[in-house]
Amino acid sequence: MTRYFYRHNLIAMVSQRTIRDLINETSQALTGTERKLSTTLLSDYPFAGLEPIQVLAERTGVSSPSISRFVSKLGFQGYQDFQRQLIQELKASQRSPIELMVEEREVDGSFLGDFTKRASALMEEMAHSITDAQFHRVGTLLSDPNRRVFVLGGRVSDLVAQTLSRHLKRLRDDVFHMESDPETWPDNLLKMRSKDVLFVVDFRRYQQSISDLAKMAANERKANVIVLTDKWLSPAVTYASETLAVPVESGTVWDSYAAGFTLMEALMTRVAESDWKKHGKRVAAWDALNEGRQKQKNDT
Template identity: 55%
Template sequence: MQVRERIEKLSNDLTSTERKLSTALLLDYPFAGLEPIQELAKATNTSPPSVSRFVTKLGFQGFQDFQRHLIGELKQGQRSPVELQASSAPIHGAFLESFLERACAVVKDATKAVSEAQFERIADILADEKRSIYVIGGRMSDPLAQHLSRHLRQIRAKVFHLPADPEVWPEYLLRMRARDVLFVVDFRRYQDSLSALAQKATQARHVQVVLMTDEWLSPISAHASEVLAAPIDSSTLWDSYTGALALLEALLTRIADDDWDQTKSRIEEWDSVRLDFGDNQDD
């Protein structure tokens, strides 16, 4: 269990001092916990013994054990396919059937990663036509961002997919207005450029960042108001995006169905101006 999950599990049983520590740790997770114990105590106006008692309450043998756990989480977030293959579980029996069973398990786990309340909040945010929606993903995850943006723009207006070239991003940043939404998809082997974009968007343009990431949490989570932590581990050399895709499709269907008359009208208008590049039967 991650440190973040341990803190959230005990949130109702924390003292005022422990709440100060938990807030500081979660605001700059996991880096706040990697500071020396004296620095963490000073930053929270507590004491080193209070910090030690807090991490013991979380189930660790001491502050060093607590920090080793955080370092392990960081390493998990940077594992490459080569490293994943070395610790993968062999597939036995019929390969395709066994592989798809693992994919189904990832999709099933996605239902545990996001509460119904959070799902509804994010659906409402993406459906709010007073907001412009900007979408971008990482090197491997951008197809998920494209899937979201291409479907969402058929449901509502003012949906923009940012290109991969950072030299073009200032144009989009300048378009952003307060309360607009930057939806970022960033899975492990996280991209520093996306984190810098999210920071600039929140600090300079006052937009709301919605992050889709994995259980180890992209650094962008420090700038996000909503975090969708989708399961990706299929015990193979490749991370699986099947759970993340299912979550996106659930959001899109929820938004489209919520005001079907408007969605239907938008799709019909969209199709009426779509350019037809089909074969000319009169040739």
Template identity: 50%
Template sequence: MTVREMIKRENANLTVSERKIGDAVLADYPFGALQTIQELAERTGVSAPSITRFVSKIGFAGYQEFQRHLIAELKESRSSPLELKATEKPSKGGAFLADYARRASDRMHEMSQSVPQEQFDRILTLISDPARAIFVLGGRISDNIATFLSIHLKQIRPKVHHLPSNPEHWPDLLLSIRKQDVLILFDFRRYQRDLESLADIVAKECRPSIVLITDKWMSPIARHSDHVVALPIEIQTAWDTLVCAIAFVEALIVKVSESDWPTTKARLEAWDTLRLVSPAQPSGDKDDR
């Protein structure tokens, strides 16, 4: 369990001063608590003993253990396949595909338990609103999922834009973002600085609703986001899995299409009419090969 999760778990049991500490830690997570206890006390206006009681209440023996846990999280959030390879769990009996499918299934079940239906519904409401333009982008690998989402949404509704990978081309689309629009970003561990910079600029200059799809360590984009979906990605191999991200996106696509099915149906029919497909061969013609 991350420190973030521990704080949220104990939130109802915290005093006013302890909630103030928790808010300060979460506001600049995890860096907000990687300072001395005196510096954190001065920044929050809360006494050092109150901070000690806070870290004890959320589950740590002391402030040093609390910080060690945060540092370990920070290292995990930057783990590469080379580092993950050292901790992978081999499959049993050589049946790797079946074992991998079981692990993926476990992650899917974990997602179903950890992502609240209310959060899914709030994001669905934003994306389903035809008055809002949708802008989508992902990281070096996760942009494939952003592409997958944008291609399907474009068939369902208008005003869907997939930002290009080259930041030099972003201003053209960013100039059209309005406060009522939605920016969806995908960013998983080994987070990309250009995406964080994009979120920072858009949050300050355009102020749309920002939806972040990330992992339990939380991309730095979280501090700029209105909705943060933390998905399981660890699968005990050298490579993280994006199976939960794909499933989450597929679920959104299904429900967005159903939110106004008559309009979706009409758009799909028009879309298929305009598709550039090769003319069918007359039934009597033979293949020239």
């Protein structure tokens, strides 16, 4: 076996659940008091859970013993154990490649083969974490001709956003890929109408500017904000009507966007095939114009 430097075992990384996941999984079994507490924790996640238990009790009107019972129901030994997990999640959301590359791991077979297995595992996990109902809702929003669609990603994740916007432009009108410079955003914000769509991509080491944009789009322009992010959740999800959380940790020095790209391709295909008779005509016209431009260029 060949040795390379990686962070953790793949299975351990893709199966790790956040406290948000645990709360959502137990939602049906919660009492009225516990649902009130969980709402507070999720609405200001993870920071509400980092407050002292007495402060959280006063804020929610839920007694300290009830909070202790709640975290025990989630599987923690006590409130301090619960907070330690939240702190670990918060640290994980800001990890850089330098921090990820901390220990040695044996590669199973060839490097490319091992890496492909990791990417495949992330895509499979994504397919189970995004429900059919949510996928349908997002696809419907993106295909609605009465809604303009604005798309933007982060420093690196904008590559994922471009995959979506470039294909959507071939399928429908009124798709705008926003520039990374916030100074240009007012022009796009002024174009947004109520119920238009802002689709943002923001993975860990999040950009505050993207969260600020989501806030303005949701609060001032009344747009539907869709956020593609990871399990630690971009701050922009506070303003999202739909949150698509996909796995990114492959156990290597880099986070993987394989699941994000796959989800974008699935959405593009869903939009295209929702009305291919109409969309196919636009694709054909688009290709004809490109071919005509190329022929004219060759003739000169």
